[in-house]
Amino acid sequence: MKRKNAVAFAAVCAGLSLLTACGSGSSGSSGGSSSSGGAPSYNAGNNSVVNPSTKAGGTLNYGLSGVPDSTDPGSTYYAYMWNFSRLYARPLLTFKSAPGTDGLKLIPGLATGMGKVSSDGLTWTYTIQSGLKFEDGSAITTKDVKYAIERSTNYSPGILPNGPTYFQQYLTDPTYPGAFKDTTPDKLGLKGVDTPNDTTIVFHLQHPFADFDYLVTSPQTAPVPQAKDTGTKYQEHPISSGPYMFSSYDPNKGFTLVKNPNWTQASDPNDKQLVNTINVAFNVQAADLDSRLLNGSMDIDLDGTGVQTAARARILGNKTLQTKADDAVSGFLWYAALNTQVAPLNNVDCRKAIEYAVNKTTQQTAYGGPIAGGDIGTTVMPPTVVGYQKADQYSFIAQPNGDVAKAKSELQKCGQPNGFSVNISARGDRPKEVSAAQGIQEALAGIGVKAQIQQYPSGSNFSTYAGVPNFVHQHDLGIIMGGWAADWPDGFGFLSQISDGRAIKAAGNSNLQEENNPQLNQLLDKATQSPDASARNKIYAQIDQILMSDAVILPEVYAKSLLYRNPNTTNVFVTEAYGMYDYTQIGKSQ
Amino acid sequence: MITFIVRRLFGAVLMLLVVSMVTFAVFFLVPRIAGQTTDQLATQYVGRNPNPTEVHAMEVKLGLDQPIYVQYGRFLKNIVAGEDFDTGTGIVHCPPPCFGYSFKNQQEVWPQMLSALPVTGSLALGAAVIWLISGVGIGVLSALRRGTVFDRAAMSVALAGVSLPIFFTALLSLAIFRDSIPLFPDAGNYISITVDPGKWAEALVLPWVTLAFLYAALYARLTRAGMLETMNEDFIRTARAKGLSERKVVVKHGLRATLTPIITIFGLDLGLLVGGAVLTESAFSLPGLGRFAVNAINNQDLPEILGVTMLAGFFVVAANLIVDVLYAVVDPRVRF
Numbered sequence: 001m002k003r004k005n006a007v008a009f010a011a012v013c014a015g016l017s018l019l020t021a022c023g024s025g026s027s028g029s030s031g032g033s034s035s036s037g038g039a040p041s042y043n044a045g046n047n048s049v050v051n052p053s054t055k056a057g058g059t060l061n062y063g064l065s066g067v068p069d070s071t072d073p074g075s076t077y078y079a080y081m082w083n084f085s086r087l088y089a090r091p092l093l094t095f096k097s098a099p100g101t102d103g104l105k106l107i108p109g110l111a112t113g114m115g116k117v118s119s120d121g122l123t124w125t126y127t128i129q130s131g132l133k134f135e136d137g138s139a140i141t142t143k144d145v146k147y148a149i150e151r152s153t154n155y156s157p158g159i160l161p162n163g164p165t166y167f168q169q170y171l172t173d174p175t176y177p178g179a180f181k182d183t184t185p186d187k188l189g190l191k192g193v194d195t196p197n198d199t200t201i202v203f204h205l206q207h208p209f210a211d212f213d214y215l216v217t218s219p220q221t222a223p224v225p226q227a228k229d230t231g232t233k234y235q236e237h238p239i240s241s242g243p244y245m246f247s248s249y250d251p252n253k254g255f256t257l258v259k260n261p262n263w264t265q266a267s268d269p270n271d272k273q274l275v276n277t278i279n280v281a282f283n284v285q286a287a288d289l290d291s292r293l294l295n296g297s298m299d300i301d302l303d304g305t306g307v308q309t310a311a312r313a314r315i316l317g318n319k320t321l322q323t324k325a326d327d328a329v330s331g332f333l334w335y336a337a338l339n340t341q342v343a344p345l346n347n348v349d350c351r352k353a354i355e356y357a358v359n360k361t362t363q364q365t366a367y368g369g370p371i372a373g374g375d376i377g378t379t380v381m382p383p384t385v386v387g388y389q390k391a392d393q394y395s396f397i398a399q400p401n402g403d404v405a406k407a408k409s410e411l412q413k414c415g416q417p418n419g420f421s422v423n424i425s426a427r428g429d430r431p432k433e434v435s436a437a438q439g440i441q442e443a444l445a446g447i448g449v450k451a452q453i454q455q456y457p458s459g460s461n462f463s464t465y466a467g468v469p470n471f472v473h474q475h476d477l478g479i480i481m482g483g484w485a486a487d488w489p490d491g492f493g494f495l496s497q498i499s500d501g502r503a504i505k506a507a508g509n510s511n512l513q514e515e516n517n518p519q520l521n522q523l524l525d526k527a528t529q530s531p532d533a534s535a536r537n538k539i540y541a542q543i544d545q546i547l548m549s550d551a552v553i554l555p556e557v558y559a560k561s562l563l564y565r566n567p568n569t570t571n572v573f574v575t576e577a578y579g580m581y582d583y584t585q586i587g588k589s590q
Numbered sequence: 591m592i593t594f595i596v597r598r599l600f601g602a603v604l605m606l607l608v609v610s611m612v613t614f615a616v617f618f619l620v621p622r623i624a625g626q627t628t629d630q631l632a633t634q635y636v637g638r639n640p641n642p643t644e645v646h647a648m649e650v651k652l653g654l655d656q657p658i659y660v661q662y663g664r665f666l667k668n669i670v671a672g673e674d675f676d677t678g679t680g681i682v683h684c685p686p687p688c689f690g691y692s693f694k695n696q697q698e699v700w701p702q703m704l705s706a707l708p709v710t711g712s713l714a715l716g717a718a719v720i721w722l723i724s725g726v727g728i729g730v731l732s733a734l735r736r737g738t739v740f741d742r743a744a745m746s747v748a749l750a751g752v753s754l755p756i757f758f759t760a761l762l763s764l765a766i767f768r769d770s771i772p773l774f775p776d777a778g779n780y781i782s783i784t785v786d787p788g789k790w791a792e793a794l795v796l797p798w799v800t801l802a803f804l805y806a807a808l809y810a811r812l813t814r815a816g817m818l819e820t821m822n823e824d825f826i827r828t829a830r831a832k833g834l835s836e837r838k839v840v841v842k843h844g845l846r847a848t849l850t851p852i853i854t855i856f857g858l859d860l861g862l863l864v865g866g867a868v869l870t871e872s873a874f875s876l877p878g879l880g881r882f883a884v885n886a887i888n889n890q891d892l893p894e895i896l897g898v899t900m901l902a903g904f905f906v907v908a909a910n911l912i913v914d915v916l917y918a919v920v921d922p923r924v925r926f
Contacts, residue, residue, distance in 0.1 A: 288873070
């Protein structure tokens, strides 16, 4: 979920001015008070609620430099839409609206509590609150939740194509044709989900999956009333189950939300319904959007990936502006995958040589430096992922400029003392990525390795080029530049798609290094079957460690975003679950 | 006169057909020649993990499996007769003029263009009024006061106007008149004139002026050159000799002759702009046709790109037609 999918992220970035790509920011630890109700100061929003207030009324103006993949909760994958859609589409569970690590805790949404798992781990049961209503006053039942899942990308990828497909992968009945082609009379034919009564929903899994609670935070579990489903046009007016509902929608200009009269605070203690109106303007030019944020005519950049270069310079160069900014950890890792199938990188020692040789400071600078780019990465999982364990196998921090001596000795071990030739793939329309690739090229030249950079368009990078193993082998793409963030903020959500050998696909592949290590696959299975969270977290740390010692991933930076808060906005803080401001809480002071 | 207009109308339709053929070929034929398969074209519509069945179904849905001339014929037929599109969840009827259906954002193309058109229209017409009045006015004054400080100053500003790119003047005007001195705090925040004429104007003043600055400069220089030439003609001397007032000599005889080339480029400029003022709309984030075109290209949304290209082509062709007719009104030497 979330933009954590590299492909989805490609689109986020493509929509932005590529000058800053999608990361930015500096450490969340400097400045800011740790108590809730922090005063406006630099980074205060990273660990406290800035401008706490219960004042109601006003209009909140969001801007977006592009358009969302979709406002249909069943067909969206961007992190910002998963965050924002909660205002009109309440999932079964959601993340606690709180600053700091508390924001990673799961709390009930429509449900009354966490899922109850059967002893064999194959059945998950949720109970939803009774008496909940849609915006039109009709009752919300678990049938609406089941229908929402049936119609989503999971089973209708050709119709609502943008979301993830985890339910289709994990639930029984994976060949269900989707609600729109369902021939059963009530169109509720999916056998993987049962609704024994109006408040109970039961999910049947093919294999035990301990992270299932995270899966149901997806907007795909937000109820959709079948009678009001307008299919591909549903995005123009999703029927609201949250505090706000659609009042207008234009595919190129934006949309407006107003208060949902059938929502009650008592049934939804987590969300807030403060402002009267929420406007979202599409296609606001990225640099202009920043100017509007700074002059106060716009409140929030919906995208949540931080301001562009010009605004960043202005904010960081001005103490007053700085007190209104937060350098938030975005949850992204920028990395280079070292492909295990392209000779001579099929030899672990050759890959290790690259790990040692690359200048990490150059990589950090390429992505925008410590504030706009992020901290130097030393592990696969970034620090905001549950299960992260600090480690630095190759002493990236102690020797940020690379260790040429060790790199050369690794080259000896792999039988290439004079170096070798290899190709690096980078997305040509991402200047930062290209610049990072050049940094690698330069560092490798220092140990006699000749690297050629091959550039591909980001839009088709995974469908046609770097995500197609055959293409990778034919073009000797030993080093593949990429970015990744978790679909949900725990180790499995981050690691499964990029480390599971069974996840290697003929096209649209995310396991760019093509690592198919049976030990890793077993560990992932073990984690999904382990009901104990701390045991799972240990496994994730172990997987991370193996990926690093196999030298298949060269971490570059843990990405950050420099976010600007309009001083007129209230209850502002960064939710670690999405790596941006929590959009369910924000009000307006004037 | 009628025969002339009919003949020109026929020519205009023919021209539009050629434009449509070329555009269609660029987007549907060239990718194939470049080696892209129809499967690849269809793949981008079926999510992140496309399976071959879905891809093939999409190929059929988009008609990509048909020969290119069949696709082109269908495209033309849709414009005239309309078409029903199966979205997989229902049938969307697209009434004529149907420029296709975007399976990327699940919208018909024509209503989207219609919604963007008033923005671009407001921008282009407002700017055109400013640049025509100020450009021609300054040009005439400069010509009449040739060599004076006014002339030199006006022509220097005009040179600057022609030289400065829109994305520079636009950002500068925003930085000064919106962000530093908030004269137009809602600049670029387009609101329809029917909703709030005041806000409409406030949003558009800076874009108008920025865009007009570029064009006015060109028009001032053209008018000046034309006037200088005309004012030396024999018929001007005759007019003066007849005892006409200087005002009549300048406006009725001098300016009228100068206006012919001005009207030609004005028609073309306006036609081009109504088809989308790409840079101005992008710099001011105005949701007009130019921005629509840019987004369509970014999203590789073929029906939208094709539609907006055709519409822009239509405006240029229409503008040409109008200019030809206006010639007769302005220039007494033109006969049909």
